[in-house]
Amino acid sequence: MKKFIKTLAWLLVLGLIGGGIYVFKILPTQVDAGMNVVLDHKPYKISDEAKELHASMRAADLHADTLLWKRNPAKRYTYGQTDLPRFREGNVALQVFSTVTYVPGNMNTDANKMENDQMTLLTQVQAWPPRTWNSIFERAIFQAERLHKVERFSGGDFIIAKTKSDLRDAMAKRANNHDIMVGVLATEGAHPLEGDIANLDKLYDAGFRMIGLQHFFDNKLGGSLHGVSKSGLTPFGKEVVTKIVNKGMMIDVAHSSIKTVEDVLAFTDAPMVVSHTGILSLCDHPKRNIPDRLMQQIADRGGLIGVGYWETAVCDTTPEGIAKMLIHGAKTFGVDHIALGSDFDGSVTTELDTSELAAITDALLRQGMLESNIRKVMGENQIAYFLKHLPGD
Ligand SMILES: [Zn+2]
Numbered sequence: 542m543k544k545f546i547k548t549l550a551w552l553l554v555l556g557l558i559g560g561g562i563y564v565f566k567i568l569p570t571q572v573d574a575g576m577n578v579v580l581d582h583k584p585y586k587i588s589d590e591a592k593e594l595h596a597s598m599r600a601a602d603l604h605a606d607t608l609l610w611k612r613n614p615a616k617r618y619t620y621g622q623t624d625l626p627r628f629r630e631g632n633v634a635l636q637v638f639s640t641v642t643y644v645p646g647n648m649n650t651d652a653n654k655m656e657n658d659q660m661t662l663l664t665q666v667q668a669w670p671p672r673t674w675n676s677i678f679e680r681a682i683f684q685a686e687r688l689h690k691v692e693r694f695s696g697g698d699f700i701i702a703k704t705k706s707d708l709r710d711a712m713a714k715r716a717n718n719h720d721i722m723v724g725v726l727a728t729e730g731a732h733p734l735e736g737d738i739a740n741l742d743k744l745y746d747a748g749f750r751m752i753g754l755q756h757f758f759d760n761k762l763g764g765s766l767h768g769v770s771k772s773g774l775t776p777f778g779k780e781v782v783t784k785i786v787n788k789g790m791m792i793d794v795a796h797s798s799i800k801t802v803e804d805v806l807a808f809t810d811a812p813m814v815v816s817h818t819g820i821l822s823l824c825d826h827p828k829r830n831i832p833d834r835l836m837q838q839i840a841d842r843g844g845l846i847g848v849g850y851w852e853t854a855v856c857d858t859t860p861e862g863i864a865k866m867l868i869h870g871a872k873t874f875g876v877d878h879i880a881l882g883s884d885f886d887g888s889v890t891t892e893l894d895t896s897e898l899a900a901i902t903d904a905l906l907r908q909g910m911l912e913s914n915i916r917k918v919m920g921e922n923q924i925a926y927f928l929k930h931l932p933g934d
């Protein structure tokens with residue numbers, strides 16, 4: 542009997558260890574690899590001209606959710622769409638790292654409520670600290686801390702830009718060393734404020750410089766494009782927008798409802814970005830892409846439109862299709878207002894990862910875009926935007 546109990550106890554221990562390994566090691570990898578898919582494809586053929594042009598440019602991207610996943614951003618992985626080694630292979634000089642902090646159950650592009658949060662389980666399975674389990678604010682702070690850790694251990698090769706001079710200095714260093722890369726921190730939705738405007742100061746202090754107003758559901762600031770109400774900016778939303786501008790932070794209206802975008806445009810003169818989107822006149826997905834007339838107003842006041850790589854943004858997800866959308870954007874809204882906004886690692890399926898960015902340069906060249914304009918849409922517009930709109934001197 543004693544032996545039987547001993548065997549049973551051992552089996553239980555082994556079962557717990559096995560279960561633990563599955564839940565905390567294998568499951569997060571499976572979820573990550575299953576959500577951030579790069580479709581199988583042959584290596585892209587890049588002309589020598591495109592290779593040379595791409596290697597000599599400063600690429601930049603307005604939106605990636607790298608920090609959401611258990612991967613160490615400093616190491617190279619065989620799944621997911623980004624990490625520092627792959628950013629460098631793609632010659633990315635500047636990347637905006639956004640922080641997803643709440644994921645409603647049964648997420649869709651039509652009408653989500655802020656309920657049945659899927660992120661609680663993700664924070665637990667990925668062994669995030671308990672303070673993040675029930676606090677949306679702490680989830681944003683934790684992801685910012687993760688990026689700061691990457692910066693601390695980078696030996697100076699990775700720099701989080703919080704001011705104009707941070708970015709200027711980093712770009713000056715990068716002229717002689719293409720391993721230098723800059724990150725800017727952003728929120729995907731302003732719900733990490735948890736309804737308290739004082740938390741904006743804390744987000745600023747944690748390094749955040751761009752605030753997305755909404756994600757997939759209506760929040761206290763106003764309606765989401767994929768929310769239930771389709772409503773506009775609330776009085777609290779106006780208070781937050783004012784404070785974002787006063788603190789020298791930047792506004793992102795990707796995912797905001799049409800009414801919210803209209804209200805923000807009417808309420809402030811500040812330029813804004815649509816960090817990851819498609820353009821409706823070329824890709825007719827009105828549940829994901831806001832009307833061209835709003836994009837035009839955003840461009841007219843000096844804003845940026847970041848073109849995404851997934852189906853509802855760009856319709857044709859090949860490098861050819863992405864190039865077509867970039868050229869369409871440049872023709873429609875002006876070449877100075879178009880940028881890359883991949884949404885890499887944002888639970889999207891793409892046909893390239895960030896190491897393969899030269900394929901877009903190649904397609905742009907083949908489709909006849911001028912070299913000087915390719916440099917703009919691939920990164921220079923975005924770098925100029927941050928040099929102008931980050932706080933400080
Ligand atoms: Zn998004």
